[in-house]
Amino acid sequence: MSDVPRIIPTRLRGPILIEPRTHRDVRGFFLETFRADTYRSLGIDLDFVQDNHSRSTRGTVRALHLQVDPGQPKLVRVARGAVFDVVVDVRRSSPTFGQWESFDLDDELNRQLFVPVGFAHGFCAISFEADLVYKVGSYYNPAAERGIAWNDGQVGITWPFDDPIVSERDRRNPTLADIVDSLPDW
Numbered sequence: 001m002s003d004v005p006r007i008i009p010t011r012l013r014g015p016i017l018i019e020p021r022t023h024r025d026v027r028g029f030f031l032e033t034f035r036a037d038t039y040r041s042l043g044i045d046l047d048f049v050q051d052n053h054s055r056s057t058r059g060t061v062r063a064l065h066l067q068v069d070p071g072q073p074k075l076v077r078v079a080r081g082a083v084f085d086v087v088v089d090v091r092r093s094s095p096t097f098g099q100w101e102s103f104d105l106d107d108e109l110n111r112q113l114f115v116p117v118g119f120a121h122g123f124c125a126i127s128f129e130a131d132l133v134y135k136v137g138s139y140y141n142p143a144a145e146r147g148i149a150w151n152d153g154q155v156g157i158t159w160p161f162d163d164p165i166v167s168e169r170d171r172r173n174p175t176l177a178d179i180v181d182s183l184p185d186w
Contacts, residue, residue, distance in 0.1 A: 003032060007042060008111070012101045013094075015087050016043060016114040031110055033077060034135065044114050046073055048135035053079075056125035056132070061164040063122020064088055064148040064155075064173070068184055071117030072144075073137040081130030082106035083123040084160050088148065090176065091118040091186045098176055100157050105132075118186035120148050120176075124159055146183070147173035 008017040022031045032038070034048075056062060063086065066072070076085065085103045089096045105111050106127070115121045123132060148155065150166055152175045 003035075004038060005042065010101060012087065012089055012096050012099060012119075014089070014091075014116045014119060015101065017103055018042065018112040018114065020110055020112065022110055033110075033112070034075065039075075044075065046137040048075065048137055049139055050136045051133065052136065053131060053133045056083075056123075056130050057165065058125050058128050058130075059161045059164050061122065061124045061150050061159060061161075061166050061170070063124075063150040063170060064120040064152075065122065066090060066120040066146050066148075067138065067141060067144040068146055068182075069144050070138055071184075071186065072140075073117050074115040074121060074134045075112055076105070076115060076121070076123075076132060076134040077110065077112040078105045078107050079131040079133045080107050081125065081127030083130045083132060084126050085113055085123045086121070086157055087113070087115055088120040088155055088157075088176070089118065090120050090148070090183055092180065092183055093185055094118070098155055100155055102157075120146075122150060124161065124164060126160055146179060148176045148179065149173045152176055
């Protein structure tokens with residue numbers, strides 16, 4: 001069996017949905033979650049500088065986050081549970097600016113999502129608990145952090161819960177229209 005992951009087409013140009021090869025037997029499973037030369041051949045040629053891990057309870061929305069100057073590409077996966085994962089195109093000159101796409105990520109298929117610079121990212125935990133782990137291509141910089149309202153009506157994300165758990169900080173995020181002029185033209 002080849003260990004080269006399978007690429008699954010996405011609607012938006014930029015994000016890359018990856019299904020690593022999982023080797024299962026009576027003991028459990030094994031998979032490579034990252035290998036620089038393989039991922040480089042898939043179009044992900046980065047020196048990741050930081051790993052992050054978050055745990056969320058069912059119905060929690062963490063969204064929508066991005067960094068500017070220079071941006072922060074991410075490679076995300078679910079280590080435990082399941083999430084409804086979302087990206088929003090915030091590249092001002094993109095023909096799909098303001099559009100969103102969602103992906104089901106879980107600990108069964110072990111799919112990963114590469115979120116390039118120019119996309120806001122968020123997710124909703126749909127299992128009892130969900131652990132999201134991700135590599136980033138630049139260090140966290142509070143001065144470069146931006147957020148978009150998780151319920152921005154113009155973006156129009158259809159979240160899996162009507163009344164999700166959202167942090168106070170994320171509830172205060174502005175709409176995309178409110179921050180568009182402050183975004184770089186990636």
